[in-house]
Amino acid sequence: MRIITLHHADCYNVLYLICLDDWQHQIAAVPHHTHNIAHNTSFVPLADVALIVYLHIIYTLAVCCNTSSHTASLPSIESMNDSIHRGVIARAEGASKVYTAGDTTITALHPTHLDVRTGELLLILGPSGSGKTTLLSLLGCVIYPSSGKILINGTDTSTLNAKQMAALRLHTIGFVFQNFNLIAPLTAEQNVMLPLRLQGVHDKEARERAHNVLLRVGMIHRAKSLPRMLSGGEQQRIAIARALVTEPKLMLCDEPTASLDAASVAIVMEELRGIANSGRAIAVVTHDMRLRPYADRIIEVENGIARESDVQCSSSHHH
Numbered sequence: 001m002r003i004i005t006l007h008h009a010d011c012y013n014v015l016y017l018i019c020l021d022d023w024q025h026q027i028a029a030v031p032h033h034t035h036n037i038a039h040n041t042s043f044v045p046l047a048d049v050a051l052i053v054y055l056h057i058i059y060t061l062a063v064c065c066n067t068s069s070h071t072a073s074l075p076s077i078e079s080m081n082d083s084i085h086r087g088v089i090a091r092a093e094g095a096s097k098v099y100t101a102g103d104t105t106i107t108a109l110h111p112t113h114l115d116v117r118t119g120e121l122l123l124i125l126g127p128s129g130s131g132k133t134t135l136l137s138l139l140g141c142v143i144y145p146s147s148g149k150i151l152i153n154g155t156d157t158s159t160l161n162a163k164q165m166a167a168l169r170l171h172t173i174g175f176v177f178q179n180f181n182l183i184a185p186l187t188a189e190q191n192v193m194l195p196l197r198l199q200g201v202h203d204k205e206a207r208e209r210a211h212n213v214l215l216r217v218g219m220i221h222r223a224k225s226l227p228r229m230l231s232g233g234e235q236q237r238i239a240i241a242r243a244l245v246t247e248p249k250l251m252l253c254d255e256p257t258a259s260l261d262a263a264s265v266a267i268v269m270e271e272l273r274g275i276a277n278s279g280r281a282i283a284v285v286t287h288d289m290r291l292r293p294y295a296d297r298i299i300e301v302e303n304g305i306a307r308e309s310d311v312q313c314s315s316s317h318h319h
Contacts, residue, residue, distance in 0.1 A: 089250045089281040090116040090139050094148030097134050108134040111148055112306045114299065116250065121276040122283045123291055125309070126301035133254060135299075135306060136285045140252045141169050153249065170199060174243030178255035180235040182227040188238045189214065189223040195246050213241040217271055233264025240271055251275065253284040257291065269294045 092114040099106045109131040116122055116139065126132040137143045138150050141157050150157045152168055160168065182191045189210050196206040214220040217237045227235055236256060243251055253272065257265040265288075273294050276282045284291065292298065298309040 087117045087119070088115045089118055089153060090114075090283075091151040092135070092138065092145075092148065093151065095138050095145040095150055096147045097131075097138065097143065098146040107304050109138070109301075109306070110304045114139075114306065116281045116283050118249070118281050119276060119279050120281060120296040121273055121294055122281075123295035123298045124283060124285045124301060124306075125287065125289070125292075125298060126285075127287055130301045131304040131306070132285045132287075132301040134304075135301060136252055136254055136283065139250075139283060140173055140175065141165055170195070171246065172249050174246060174248035174251040176236070176239050176243045176251065176253040176256050178258045180227070180232075180239045180259075182235055182238060182242075184227055187224050187226060188219065188230065188241075191227070191238060192242045192245050195242060199246065209245055210241070213245045214238075216244065217241045231264070232260050233267055236260060236264070236268050237271060240268070240275075244275065249281060251280055251282045253282065255286055255288075256284060257286065257288055262290075265290060 092112050094111040094113060095109070096107070096111045097109040099108060112135060114135075124132045124135060134143075138145055141150065141152060144150075144158070152172060155168070157165060157168070182188075183194070186194070189207070192210040192213060193203075193206045196209060197203075201209070211220065211223070214223055217240055219234065219237050219241060222230060222234060222238070227238075230238065236259075240256075251272075256272070257268055260268060269291060272282055272284065276296070284295075292311070295311055298311050299306050300309045301307075
């Protein structure tokens with residue numbers, strides 16, 4: 001078994017894999033000697049969840065070439081399409097999220113109705129703590145709503161078991177994050193290939209598909225570069241390529257421009273705008289008002305309440 005030692009920071013950076021794989025079940029299958037190897041590896045003590053993900057990554061990288069037959073089944077495309085309005089990929093039907101701690105109840109998101117459609121870039125705007133990331137997490141099937149429903153491609157996610165939910169995330173949704181979440185020991189090309197390896201795609205095909213999306217985002221010349229050799233804007237474009245390589249119907253972006261300079265913001269948003277124009281549904285969570293001109297629709301979230309806002313955007317960004 002091949003073990004790749006990850007730096008302390010990577011244990012946090014690769015949390016996105018929770019969204020890509022059925023880690024909660026697979027971690028139970030990690031061999032005992034793998035736990036020992038990880039335990040004996042020198043790294044800064046981590047929170048429990050980061051350690052679990054760390055072990056999961058080690059295990060996945062060791063066995064991902066042999067997992068092609070373990071994809072959970074999902075409802076057929078035909079049955080899903082019959083139950084939704086044309087073009088709606090994700091829908092929130094009165095979805096809310098409430099957290100309780102002892103006698104304290106915190107409403108992160110009040111009941112929300114929202115459609116995310118193909119061919120559009122939806123901007124979810126709001127200050128820190130407003131509930132916008134909670135909304136994105138619900139749409140990404142990372143958390144369950146406290147009330148209401150989340151439908152992805154017409155499927156009510158509350159009817160899916162954990163394996164089906166993991167398969168839905170892996171095959172239907174792409175994630176892009178503020179801090180890029182690239183794995184430091186892997187090249188740009190290897191980072192982009194990783195979701196395909198989790199899907200069980202063979203190395204040759206995975207490399208070809210990674211090559212194509214790197215061309216798409218203008219980063220093929222950086223394919224063999226490690227993340228530390230890339231600028232912030234370049235890292236984010238690699239992260240977009242990684243999200244795009246599985247050909248997801250829905251791409252969810254959490255503050256994708258927060259770590260970028262103005263020039264890189266324009267490049268990244270034009271890239272996302274182009275991806276939306278090609279027929280994918282894109283939702284971008286941000287507090288950055290500079291992104292308004294790139295949006296087809298805008299949802300503003302404040303104090304857990306989501307409302308649609310007027311769009312003021314340049315016609316140069318539209319289809």
